[in-house]
Amino acid sequence: MTLAPWNEEAWRNLHERRQRNALPHALLLCGAEGLGKREFADAFANALLCSVPRADGYACGECRACRLFAAGTHPDIVRVNFELRDDGKLRTEITVDQIRFLNERLSLTAQFGGGQIALIDPADAMNNSAGNALLKTLEEPTPGTVIVLLADHPSRLAATIRSRxxxxxxxxxxxxxxxxxxxxxxxxxxxxxxxxxxxxxxPGLALAWSRSGAIQLRGEVAKDLHDLGAGLVQAWDVAQRWSRDQADLRLRFAAALAQRQGRASVQGANSPLALTAATDLPKLAQWFDQVNRTRDLLRGPLRPELALLEVLSAWSVGQGGNSSKMERI
Structure with missing residues (x-):
């Protein structure tokens, strides 16, 4: 396996620590989605379980342990991810029962005679009870066990977990x-x-969005925000359209565009929307926060078009019907 070039230094550091038998019992891999931390975690877990790792620390890919790892059947790796609810939908949090099961598994002897590794992803989605249940294992780890937590938003993790x-x-x-x-x-x-x-x-997001056509979607979002601010379209019409197609991604782009707009206003540079003057920065910041709260609301039972209507109406009012021409983005 070849990791992204910007992650090679982190790999070399961990490999060097492994050679000195100085690996920590718990790792927190954190950073924005798309930077390769999940590929890194998989490669690291595979290398730890490999019977004959290469000189550069990567797994050989050929031994029995590597074949089991590739098939997803290695008995000494435990993955904790979102589980299905009774209605067939994915949960939006990692529960205490999942962490209790993990703790029980890690208390057992490794079947291959080496160590065990646990991957918790996304660790920042553990609820409070789950986080508290993990603390004891982090404080008193089983010998040979390595726990890897992955988090896009590490600040959501309790400080007691991060510190360990x-x-x-x-x-x-x-x-x-x-x-x-x-x-x-x-x-x-x-x-x-x-x-x-x-x-x-x-770069990871750039690649994914290029392949999926999301870059064109971002342009549509920018145009909708411009037209709303200029009074050319109604918030309800835009809310209905957004609710039918990738609402969360549209809101993500909207928040990013608002952030770039504010940055450009401060710097006196060309802005992506050509709408908000520097004097409107507090409103822009408030709207940015509202967008991110709305993204959370979309994960719940609320009708998406109603949540979108509220945030889009706030944008329209906040821009006061500015009719300036949007720059090409």
């Missing part, structure tokens, strides 16, 4: 590195540039 983990940050790479990586994956030229702008420099 060795933290590895996954950061946005330099633009040149991201651009070269996108080119190797079939996205180059203006497409790569547009995708990196949309993703705020995040």
């Amino acid at each position: 983990c060795q933290r590895i940050e996954f950061r946005v790479p330099a633009a040149a590195v991201a651009g070269q990586w996108l080119q190797k994956n079939g996205v180059d030229g203006k497409g790569a540039q547009d995708a990196l702008v949309a993703s705020d420099g995040n």
Whole structure:
């Protein structure tokens, strides 16, 4: 397995610690979605379980342990992810029962005679009871056990959990590195540039959005926000349309556009929406927070068009019918 180039240093550091038998018993891999921390966690787990790892620390890919790992049947790895509810939908939190089961598993002897590894993803979705249940295991780990927590939003984890983990940050790479990586994956030229702008420099998201057509969706969101601010469309019409197609992603783009708008206003640079003056920055910040709260509401039972109507109406009112021309993004 080959990791993204911006994650190679973190891999070398962990490999060096493993050679010195100085691996921590708990790791917190954190950073924005799309930076490769999940691929990193899988490669690391595979390497720990591999019978004959390579000199660079990666798994050999050929031994029995590697074949079981690839098939998803290795007995010494425990994955804790979102489970299905009784109605067949995925839960939006990791529950205390899942962590209790994990604790019981980790208290047993490893079947292959080595250690055990647990992957909790997303760890920042543990509810309070689940987090409290994990603390005892973090404080008194079973010998040979490594627990890996993955979090897009590590600040949501309790400080008591964060303090018991060795933290590895996954950061946005330099633009040149991201651009070269996108080119190797079939996205180059203006497409790569547009995708990196949309993703705020995040190459993993840029690649995914380029392949899925999400970059065009971002343009639609920008136009809708401009037209709402100019009084050219009604909030209810936009809310209904957004509710039918990738509402969460549309809100994500809306929040990012508002953030870029505010940044541009402060810097006196060209803005993505050409709507909000610097004097409106407090309103812009309030709306940014409202968008993110609405994204959380969409995970609940509330009708999506009603949640979207509230936030889009707030945008329309906040812009006061500005009719300036939107720049091309």
